[in-house]
Amino acid sequence: MAGNKKRRSDNEGLDPKSVKKSKAKEYWKSQAKAKYHSLHSIEEGSQGIFATCDRGREARCVEEMYRLLGQVASELYGLDLSDDKNGGGEDDEDEDEDIEASIQKEISDLKGAKPEKPFISVKLDVECVIFFRLKPPCEPIAMVNALCAGTVENRLKSRHVHRLTPVTRIGKANAEGLEAVAKEVLPPHFHRSEECIKFAIKPTSRNHSHLKRDQIIKIVADVVGTNHKADLKNPDLLILVDFYQATFAG
Secondary structure, three states: OHHHOOOOOOOOOOOHHHHHHHHHHHHHHHHHHHOOOOEOOOOOOOEEEEEEOOOOOHHHHHHHHHHHHHHHHHHHHOOOOOOOOOOOOOOHHHHHHHHHHHHHHHHHHOOOOOOOOOEEEEOOOOOOEEEEEEOOOOOHHHHHHHHHHHHHOOOOOOOOOOOEEEEOOEEEOOHHHHHHHHHHHOHHHHOOOOOOOEEEEEEEEEOOOOOOHHHHHHHHHHHHOOOOEEOOOOOOEEEEEEEEOOEEEO
16 A cells, blocks of 8 residues: 555665765864864954855855965964965865865864964855955955955956955944044044045945944044044945844954
């Protein structure tokens, strides 16, 4: 009877060795992707760079950013990061080799502790967005400018990285946190002279609805002060304010 028939396994009829190899490949593929995210939360007070990419390409984007940041850090600060994570595998058909290399790298890393890197990836639960925390001497704005210049000059190659946003400071995503970071970050740009500076404020929110756009703009504009003029079409300075869940980046 039809009701007594057992459901066939999805792997029935396949070579057991092939099935085992496929499962092992998927396991190590997930491990290789996961290991690139060395931190699991964005720390308050830190600085770094947001990068966007296509959906499903976050791991490739992280690999590529490690390579690009390593090149720029070497050019700007003379840092030797040759033992850092190497990214930039351009073709999907090379993924098996990338996974094998990742496994060997992970095994060698376990043999001894290494000094903390000047930049490190942070795992986010938002699609198409990655974040790298930077530490001195690496400076977000300088590194993003160098990355863009290198791409324009065709010295740096990028396939998966789309938009870059430098982050001067991370704070709590509430009115008090926004005001505190604004008072720390903005004075060097606006309060050192009497010159009138034209500015624009661009807030962006990801998985955040506590503060509305108008509230964000007002808090930041109050810190800038009345001596300066808002100009959305031709600003001298653009203030980027990115909100991510319970944290924000300015």
